[in-house]
Amino acid sequence: MSVLTAAIGAELSKIKSSRIVRLVTGVVLGLHLLIGAANLGDTTTAVRNIGADGLIEIFAGERVLAGEALVDLLIASSLQIVVMFLPVVAAVIAGQEFLQGQLAQSVLSVPRRGILVTAKAVALVLYIGVVAVLVEAISSAYLYASVQDWNPGLVYAAGTLAEQARLLALAVLVSLVSFAITTLARSTLIGVVVSVLLMALTMTQVLARTVPSVDALLPVSAGRNLVLDAADADLSSGPVRAAVVLVAWAVVSTLVAGVVLSRRDAR
């Protein structure tokens, strides 16, 4: 156990002391701050115009229940960052291992490769978890700024927090998939490209429109099915199936990465 905790600590040190990882994380958070700031005015205006009937017009011509619509907006604003960029951060972290023989040094330090991969996965989950919480906190702060005169409690209502928790799980799981793919491919670039392809498959809804049962098996689609509301979006499966698919992707891909790393020579 102490071997594992030491290895996790070392992996966290690696992540934190890498300039490129800090840079990419900073860019992602900065982008999220900018997008949020750009939308703040519109959302605040929409909230100010909520009628006596409690309906809000966020998209022109569509009047919907304000509370639900604002929470959906909150989740959607974090979702795009989480799905598009956190897998990239994960790929950058995982790809560091294949630069300049870093992997050989890692295996010298922690020769039990099962422990090494477990430590890496845990450290990644912790780091991505913190970044995802920051993303959600930024989204929440903007929402708070918009709704403070109407219903500030909306931001920390139990229902809102539950949705945030699901989004956090999604962030961690899709990042683990990206980490595993990068480790298998031994390349940040391939990890990023595959992550972007998986995301594009989901976002363009190509499979969802033609073969929804296959779409439901994709990790990003499963994530979308998990956090979005069937009433507002076309989903290819229910939330439980989506959770199973997403967890299976993360666990299986990480296991495969672990087994392959164990069998290959460390170079």
Added chain:
Amino acid sequence: MIEFKGVTKRYGAKTAVDAVTFAVRPGRVTGFLGPNGAGKSTSLRVLLGLDHATSGEALIAGKRYRDLTFPLRTVGALLDGAGPVPDRRGADHLAWIARSNRIPRSRVGEVLEAVGLTDAARQRTGRYSLGMRQRLGIATALLGDPEVLILDEPVNGLDPDGIRWIRSFLRGYAGRGRTVLLSSHLMTEMADTADDVVVIANGRIVADGALADITEGHPSLEDAFFALTGAASKQVWS
């Protein structure tokens, strides 16, 4: 104590190391000699659990490397294929390695001082010169104050001062009863450093014994080396 027991390593059809068997004793500096491509690095990578042996096994203090708990506290290693990531600072590179084996953080400053890198501790390793990277690698090997030191071509890239320092350092290390195994393709540097030598050529051990015994009947270690590895060396140099 290091033992190789019939270690064979193939990469596809290529046999890099063929039934290598020898032992390294504590309290002595053992030189692992052979021309380029002879199989030195491969043998050491198998010993350190980086490459999987096709057959045979290599043990340190009776155990496989991977079975050592916090191995860096027992074995320090320098390998050319195990460098720092260029965007990390030298001190941070040592810090994560120390943390992985629960080595006190204070050792980072100590080993940096020992190899003369204190001033470069906050620089990113991508900016290091060849010799500075080599010194950082030696610092990494020393981090856990190990009983066993395994260094692959430690003098590569070092300036004359560095070479003299590492020689006397290794002699002192072995003098305190510890085990030192260092590889080289240069004979001249071993003549003043090693007590024992193991000579490898074309993946096979061709000589193994005290330096004096190996050189007996030859004008110098270099002559002994060429006599022992003749065929293999010709392949490389001709």
